[in-house]
Amino acid sequence: MVAALDLFAQRGYENTTVIDIAERAGLTKSTFFRYFPDKREVLFGGDTMTDLLATGIAAAPVTATPLEAVAHALDAVGRDAFTPARRAFTARRQAVIAAHAELQEREALKGLGLTAALADALRRRGVADLTSRVAAELGALTLKIAYERWSDTTNTDEFTDVARRTLSEVHAASASSLPADVGSGEGRPAPSPVLGRLRG
């Protein structure tokens, strides 16, 4: 909410009260509390991002691989959340969070929630559990890096394009961190000869 961010920037996060925020936003206190349990949740409230990711994955074509489904979800984020008009807002939100350990902790937990939502949505497509978790981690990492790049104010590209490029790079980096002889694997994962090498 812009009113809250303005106040956090002007007075500091600690010195801003719920009453200040409600007043600035033209809300009564009780309306505020209908949406948020406290001032902190103004920065984290709502499940917009989680919903966008889950819906995006569900809407991907049946034939999409896990990472293609993730790409679909990232498109939805670019279309409905990280729009050009929201770039300044999200960058300011990030600056407030970066300045407070308590908010960083909350943000970290929110990140785990997003990853879990991605994994759940993939499992609902019938993707195997572990593959869902791995693809979700790669998707969450892509979202994070793409966000870092997109929120750089010298960058004028749209989020969707940044995310597509980033996913492609994460994808290639993932392949390059795997030894070439693993990956044929359908069904049971074969024990990796590379990991075996270190074992003895």
Added chain:
Amino acid sequence: MVAALDLFAQRGYENTTVIDIAERAGLTKSTFFRYFPDKREVLFGGDTMTDLLATGIAAAPVTATPLEAVAHALDAVGRDAFTPARRAFTARRQAVIAAHAELQEREALKGLGLTAALADALRRRGVADLTSRVAAELGALTLKIAYERWSDTTNTDEFTDVARRTLSEVHAASASSLPADVGSGEGRPAPSPVLGRLRG
């Protein structure tokens, strides 16, 4: 610290004070504060895990791939942290954390710190930035899943064995979430034809 966990279990986390913990552990209050800023940090304090992971990666053979270096780090965790004697302790710690949103947030941030430490240690080996971040995420996911499996009290395997098997599975799952035609990539990541397919 066992004394703190005992008290958290008996009285509840909220009802336990630093003085209670110091007394039970046979420490003066000021000695307690030399080690921990508050009672919460008893559960998170210390950089043992971060140090073990970073040192393990640094000690891997020069020829090790990023994920082989991660395997090395997981061995170190099994050798020096998640020992059989510590299994009950870590399970109890986890139970306290699971019961408190505030502690889950702190734990989430600690998880990000571990991932960042893995990525830093890989970069110091000369691994490219993005590959370091991807391998670190896969390593952190492996640590998390292996921990879940190992802390299941019906499981009597040693952490190192559990972690090796898990890394091998994460590895195979990672390969299976990637289309087969990416991964030759040395140097610049090629744009993925699979991602391109969705773009139009």
